[in-house]
Structures are given as C-alpha cells and as structure tokens.
Amino acid sequence: xxxxxxxxxxxxxxxxxxxxxxxxxxxxxxxxxxxxxxxxxxxxxxxxxxxxxxxxxxxxxxxxxxxxxxxxxxxxxxxxxxxxxxxxxxxxxxxxxxxxxxxxxxxxxxxxxxxxxxxxxxxxxxxxxxxxxxxxxxxxxxxxxxxxxxxxxxxxxxxxxxxxxxxxxxxxxxxxxxxxxxxxxxxxxxxxxxxxxxxxxxxxxxxxxxxxxxxxxxxxxxxxxxxxxx
Amino acid sequence: xxxxxxxxxxxxxxxxxxxxxxxxxxxxxxxxxxxxxxxxxxxxxxxxxxxxxxxxxxxxxxxxxxxxxxxxxxxxxxxxxxxxxxxxxxxxxxxxxxxxxxxxxxxxxxxxxxxxxxxxxxxxxxxxxxxxxxxx
Numbered sequence: 001x002x003x004x005x006x007x008x009x010x011x012x013x014x015x016x017x018x019x020x021x022x023x024x025x026x027x028x029x030x031x032x033x034x035x036x037x038x039x040x041x042x043x044x045x046x047x048x049x050x051x052x053x054x055x056x057x058x059x060x061x062x063x064x065x066x067x068x069x070x071x072x073x074x075x076x077x078x079x080x081x082x083x084x085x086x087x088x089x090x091x092x093x094x095x096x097x098x099x100x101x102x103x104x105x106x107x108x109x110x111x112x113x114x115x116x117x118x119x120x121x122x123x124x125x126x127x128x129x130x131x132x133x134x135x136x137x138x139x140x141x142x143x144x145x146x147x148x149x150x151x152x153x154x155x156x157x158x159x160x161x162x163x164x165x166x167x168x169x170x171x172x173x174x175x176x177x178x179x180x181x182x183x184x185x186x187x188x189x190x191x192x193x194x195x196x197x198x199x200x201x202x203x204x205x206x207x208x209x210x211x212x213x214x215x216x217x218x219x220x221x222x223x224x225x226x227x228x229x230x
Numbered sequence: 231x232x233x234x235x236x237x238x239x240x241x242x243x244x245x246x247x248x249x250x251x252x253x254x255x256x257x258x259x260x261x262x263x264x265x266x267x268x269x270x271x272x273x274x275x276x277x278x279x280x281x282x283x284x285x286x287x288x289x290x291x292x293x294x295x296x297x298x299x300x301x302x303x304x305x306x307x308x309x310x311x312x313x314x315x316x317x318x319x320x321x322x323x324x325x326x327x328x329x330x331x332x333x334x335x336x337x338x339x340x341x342x343x344x345x346x347x348x349x350x351x352x353x354x355x356x357x358x359x360x361x362x363x364x365x366x
Contacts, residue, residue, distance in 0.1 A: 001361075001363060002359065002361060005359075013355070013356045013357060014356060014357045014358075014359070015353050015356045015357070015358055015359075016358075016359045016361060017348075017350065017353060017358050017359070017360050017361070018361055018362075018363065019340070019360065019361070019362045019363070020362075020363060020364060020365070021362055021363070021364040022364055022365050022366070024365075025343075027365040027366070028343075028364075028365050029343060030365075031365055032343055033343075040342060040348050041342060041343065042340035042341065042342055042348055043340060043341055043342065043343065044340050044362075048237060048338055048340070049338060049340075049360070049362065050362070051237075051326070052237075052326070052329075052336040052338060053330065053336065053360075054326065054327075054330065055362060058362045058363050058364045059361060059362055059363050060361075060362050061359055061360060061361040061362065062335065062359075062360040063357070063358075063359060063360075064335045064350075064353075064357070064358040064359075064360060065357055066354070066355050066356060066357060067354070068334060068335050068350075068351065068354050069333050069334060069335065070330070070333045070334070070335050071333075073330060074330075077361055077362075112359055115357065116357055119357075128333055131333055132331045132333065135327065135330045135331050137327060138323040138326045138327045138330075139323050140305075140322070140323045142323060143307055143320065143321065143322055143323035143326060144307050144320075146307075146320065147307030147308075147309055147318055147320030148307075148309060150235065150318060150320070151235060151309040151318040154235050154240065154316075154318070155311070155316075160311075163311060163312075167309065180364070183364070183366045184364070184366060186366075188366060192365060192366070193366060194366045
C-alpha cells in the first residue's frame with residue numbers, strides 16, 4: 001500500500017513500519033507476498049500496537065520523528081468511508097464518492113511527502129500541545145478490553161480455544177468502538193473479509209456517525225459520512 | 231513455575247499461586263514487570279506504592295510479594311486462567327494515555343513474516359510512518 005511512497009523517500013531518512021493486525025499469521029502472508037514491500041511488515045497477532053497507540057481500526061497511522069517523538073498521533077491514514085455508499089450487490093461506488101476516496105488517499109500521501117521534505121516546518125506536523133490534544137483518550141474499559149483480547153489470543157494460539165472464548169467475548173463487549181477487535185473475531189465471508197451481514201448491520205447502526213473519524217489535515221475531504229445506496 | 235504474558239513476551243517464572251494471590255520473589259517482579267521493592271514501597275521510576283502496616287502484612291512475605299494482589303490494588307488489568315498457571319499483567323488506561331501524551335512513541339518488538347523480531351526503536355534517526363492494515 002505504501003511501496004511507491006517508500007521507494008521515493010527511503011533515501012531521505014524515511015521508513016514505513018507496517019503492522020499487520022492479524023491474529024491468523026497465515027491470513028496476512030499472501031497479501032505480503034503479493035505486494036512484496038521492501039519496508040518492514042510486522043505481524044501483530046495480539047494487536048499490541050492497537051493497545052499501545054489506542055487504535056480502533058485499519059488503516060490507522062502515527063507519524064514519529066527522528067527522535068522517536070510523535071508528531072501526529074493515531075489517526076485514520078487517508079481512508080474515506082466511501083464503502084458505505086457502495087451498492088452492496090455490485091460492490092460499485094458512485095463516481096463522486098470514488099473521487100473522494102481517491103482524494104483522501106492522495107491528500108494523505110502528499111502530506112507524508114511534505115513532512116519528509118520539510119520536517120518540523122511542514123504544516124502537517126502538530127506542535128506538542130496540539131499533538132497531545134489529538135491523542136485519542138483511553139478509558140478503563142478499553143484498557144481492560146485490550147488485556148482480555150491479548151490474553152484470549154495467547155490462549156487461542158496455545159490451542160486453548162474454549163478458555164480463550166470467554167476473554168475474547170469480554171474484549172468485544174468492553175470495547176464496542178474497536179472495529180479491529182470486532183472484525184478480527186467475526187467470521188470471514190467467502191473472500192476472507194469480515195464483511196458479512198453482521199458487519200453491514202453494525203455499519204448501518206452508525207447512522208450519521210463516522211466509521212473513519214475525520215482527519216485534521218489541510219485538503220482532506222471532510223463531508224458527512226456518505227449515506228447508504230442500493 | 232507459572233507462565234506470565236507481558237507486552238514483551240511470554241515467560242516462565244518461579245512463583246506460587248494461592249487462590250487469587252501470586253507470590254513471586256522481588257527480583258523476578260523487577261525483571262518481569264519493572265517494579266522494584268524499596269523501603270518506601272513498590273516503585274517504578276518516580277512512582278511508589280507505599281507498603282506499610284496492614285498492606286505490608288497482606289502483600290509481603292520474606293523474599294516474596296503478592297504481585298497479583300498489588301496489581302489489583304494499582305487498578306491495572308490482570309487476567310488468569312482458572313488453574314492460575316497462566317497470567318497476564320496489563321497496563322491501566324491512565325498509564326497508556328500518559329505514555330502517549332508524553333509524545334515519546336511507545337516501543338514494541340514484533341516478528342516479520344520470517345519470524346525475525348524488529349523493534350520500533352531500531353528506526354530511530356529516521357522519520358517513521360507507523361501504519362496498520364489487516365487481511366480481514
């Protein structure tokens with residue numbers, strides 16, 4: 001997904017560290033082997049990075065400078081919820097929505113380029129006060145959900161599925177805003193995606209709320225969530 | 231021996247579980263979780279949880295402390311199996327938020343597809359786009 005960006009910028013002190021939030025390591029493998037990125041792709045079977053950085057969805061990203069300082073905290077990495085306006089039979093998106101999806105992605109990528117070029121002078125770098133204010137707040141239920149999820153995954157991967165289920169169910173219940181947890185635990189459809197009827201019911205239940213929280217970035221399309229079609 | 235899951239991995243640790251308590255030598259607690267038993271209490275960095283009077287009686291024994299009881303007292307997430315042989319020591323929301331608000335990127339170590347471990351800190355000196363995705 002980031003290969004072109006990385007190839008262009010890797011000689012300018014930039015790296016992509018890609019995290020596959022995949023409890024089933026074999027599920028991520030074909031994607032990685034097909035894309036063959038030359039930046040590191042790490043497998044996060046217990047969603048530890050989501051726990052440390054308070055993430056709820058994919059793709060989300062964090063900008064970290066040369067000194068290991070966060071200059072843009074966890075945010076949606078240029079995704080736009082155009083899929084909500086998709087015709088669910090044909091999986092086609094209206095042209096104007098598809099254009100917004102492309103615009104969101106290109107705006108995000110251009111912002112990363114600007115940061116690599118200009119460093120702290122980039123308009124997309126938050127000053128420390130703003131960066132702090134943009135950190136998504138973690139509450140006790142979320143922290144507990146991640147502990148249960150990580151413990152459940154450890155049990156599952158140790159062949160203790162029955163014991164794992166209790167903790168995984170608890171994780172889902174404690175952190176209902178986490179699409180990472182919900183989709184990881186949902187049954188995949190015939191294409192391997194957790195996008196069956198239950199997924200769409202959850203998306204519909206969002207109503208006017210966002211699936212991808214809007215990104216505070218110049219030029220980013222920021223309209224209300226696209227409504228359902230078809 | 232019990233098995234303990236932390237952010238840094240899974241380890242076998244000498245410890246004795248009795249009901250909800252987990253008695254562990256202070257040196258093991260320090261190695262595993264980064265908390266040190268000192269005269270002023272159980273400490274990490276500049277934070278100390280005092281252990282005096284009835285607390286000392288409840289949580290301390292000669293060369294052992296009930297780390298499970300203390301973890302609960304610190305209101306941190308704690309998980310265990312019914313047989314009390316497998317435990318997870320988690321972090322509280324306040325600590326996670328404080329870590330992020332310090333703007334120092336939390337470090338982690340994860341394997342690539344070949345099983346080779348990589349830590350975020352290895353990329354110090356470069357700008358990092360830490361980006362997630364998933365197959366699902």
